[in-house]
Amino acid sequence: MAFARTCSVALVGVEGVVVEVQADLEPGVAAFTLVGLPDKSLTESRDRVRAAVVNSGAEWPQKKLTVGLSPASVPKAGSGFDLAVACAVLGAAERIDPRVLADIVMIGELGLDGRVRPVRGILPAVLAAADAGYEQVVVPECAAAEAALVPGVSVLGVRSLRQLIAVLAEEPVPEEAPDELGRPDPLLAGLRVPGTGAATGMHSIGAAQHDVDHDLADVVGQTSARTAVEVAAAGGHHLFLEGPPGAGKTMLAERLPAVLPRLAREESLEVTAVHSVAGLLPPGKPLIDVAPYCAPHHSATMQSLVGGGPGVARPGAVSLAHRGVLFLDRACKTSGMKGLAGSAGRQCGAPRGLYGSLAACETSRARRYADGPGAP
Ligand SMILES: Nc1ncnc2c1ncn2[C@@H]1O[C@H](COP(=O)(O)OP(=O)(O)OP(=O)(O)O)[C@@H](O)[C@H]1O
Numbered sequence: 001m002a003f004a005r006t007c008s009v010a011l012v013g014v015e016g017v018v019v020e021v022q023a024d025l026e027p028g029v030a031a032f033t034l035v036g037l038p039d040k041s042l043t044e045s046r047d048r049v050r051a052a053v054v055n056s057g058a059e060w061p062q063k064k065l066t067v068g069l070s071p072a073s074v075p076k077a078g079s080g081f082d083l084a085v086a087c088a089v090l091g092a093a094e095r096i097d098p099r100v101l102a103d104i105v106m107i108g109e110l111g112l113d114g115r116v117r118p119v120r121g122i123l124p125a126v127l128a129a130a131d132a133g134y135e136q137v138v139v140p141e142c143a144a145a146e147a148a149l150v151p152g153v154s155v156l157g158v159r160s161l162r163q164l165i166a167v168l169a170e171e172p173v174p175e176e177a178p179d180e181l182g183r184p185d186p187l188l189a190g191l192r193v194p195g196t197g198a199a200t201g202m203h204s205i206g207a208a209q210h211d212v213d214h215d216l217a218d219v220v221g222q223t224s225a226r227t228a229v230e231v232a233a234a235g236g237h238h239l240f241l242e243g244p245p246g247a248g249k250t251m252l253a254e255r256l257p258a259v260l261p262r263l264a265r266e267e268s269l270e271v272t273a274v275h276s277v278a279g280l281l282p283p284g285k286p287l288i289d290v291a292p293y294c295a296p297h298h299s300a301t302m303q304s305l306v307g308g309g310p311g312v313a314r315p316g317a318v319s320l321a322h323r324g325v326l327f328l329d330r331a332c333k334t335s336g337m338k339g340l341a342g343s344a345g346r347q348c349g350a351p352r353g354l355y356g357s358l359a360a361c362e363t364s365r366a367r368r369y370a371d372g373p374g375a376p
């Protein structure tokens, strides 16, 4: 029987669902069919996987090949299934022992040369695998630290399909040069598009650095405003800041994360999972353990605030501020505000969205007076 199966994970918002990847080889005209509700990028994995297998020195089976992703009812998107598909095919072709593959969860995109590339959402995917009782996961080497945050799971980080084949076949593991240092990560480059990244302040999540740079002690005077910030931090309340231009409203809001307690372990994993799905985890820092701060520009669209998009929905500013501070500067002018009230957090599956974060809004009294017809 030319059949093998292994596992991978489909993301639904920030939750993962373990997917069984089955490969079946039958005599017949060489063909490759992928079934089980794949999206366009996953359908394209047929070509990536074939090229990666051949360029890794393994033989591509010249038979009728069917790969099925189960449960078929869960929509599957993205390129993170490549590694599992390649190994299932090699298992069916008996290049790898199919029994070794059955209980391993594999997450990673394959380059045509066989290199294993990172994908968004490694942490929630590994959390889902652990919840489902799997104990072994294979991930891209650069995401191994992120995957290793999940307790009870043994993580293997690989640089290439060639290395993984060698490990699974118990052969000597070939050396692979690491990715060139300093080269921008295409994964992140694609996400930091104008309008959702730098321009909206969603890049400023480096909460640890933020903590160091912004201290409430910098604020001179403003005793009652500082007390209000402390009370909001202690009780997890929303805060509305109003005052003339230059009064220090932004300054106070920026210092709100500094007086919030460090995140508990569970909270850290939640926040890190959201950032992982957004592809915004700072390099070399797999765990976010301080309250995030997100300050979208007032021109930010509703989509960039509440998240969404085709395939795996991307978290918006509301979800990125989960367990931290969402600062809506010039809130009355924020064009996407209408969408916040009802749908916050739900579109991208964030556990609590807006309701899990402190919202600091600011408005300028002077501007309101200038705008209002009966301004005093
Ligand atoms: N209480 C204060 N202590 C120290 N510096 C202050 C204080 N208030 C204002 N500043 C200084 O003034 C600058 C402008 O403050 P900030 O941007 O917070 O004002 P704002 O109320 O947000 O103004 P706007 O309504 O124009 O947005 C700050 O960067 C800071 O240098």
Ligand SMILES: [Mg+2]
Pocket (backbone or CB within 6 Å): 249, 250, 251, 329, 362
């Ligand atoms: Mg301001």
